[in-house]
Amino acid sequence: MSLLQWKPEYSVGIESMDDEHREMIELINLVYQELGDSPDNDQIDSFLGDIFSSISMHFALEERIMRNTNYYEYPAHKADHEKLLDEIRDLMDSFADDPETGARVLQENLSDWFSEHFSSFDARLHRKIGQH
Ligand SMILES: [Fe+2]
Ligand SMILES: [Fe+2]
Numbered sequence: 001m002s003l004l005q006w007k008p009e010y011s012v013g014i015e016s017m018d019d020e021h022r023e024m025i026e027l028i029n030l031v032y033q034e035l036g037d038s039p040d041n042d043q044i045d046s047f048l049g050d051i052f053s054s055i056s057m058h059f060a061l062e063e064r065i066m067r068n069t070n071y072y073e074y075p076a077h078k079a080d081h082e083k084l085l086d087e088i089r090d091l092m093d094s095f096a097d098d099p100e101t102g103a104r105v106l107q108e109n110l111s112d113w114f115s116e117h118f119s120s121f122d123a124r125l126h127r128k129i130g131q132h
Helices: 015-036 041-068 074-097 099-130
Strands: none
Touching: 015 041, 015 099, 041 074, 041 099, 074 099
């Protein structure tokens, strides 16, 4: 079963952003599935690394757009990005210590974070960009 499911309300109205959000959801689901059936720790480690780099790139792009447009919500939006990157780092640490704890942390935190961030910060940002 997938941990996260793409929902129409996550759409921010910009195809390339929606694609990147979908890709992040897919990567997270891959890790989650791998944790479910006889986990291969090296594989999970490399998935988590992929997630971290694809999310960092996506955030950097959004932050560049926000800086270039003097976007009003830049500090709070960036702070939420940093919170998620910290969570992923913690997840990688707890996974290294104990894969079972890692699986629980993944399940408990990331899913909420994504649905909240997409439907609040990202939705507001992309609505604003769409007006330019
Ligand atoms: Fe964002
Ligand atoms: Fe985003």
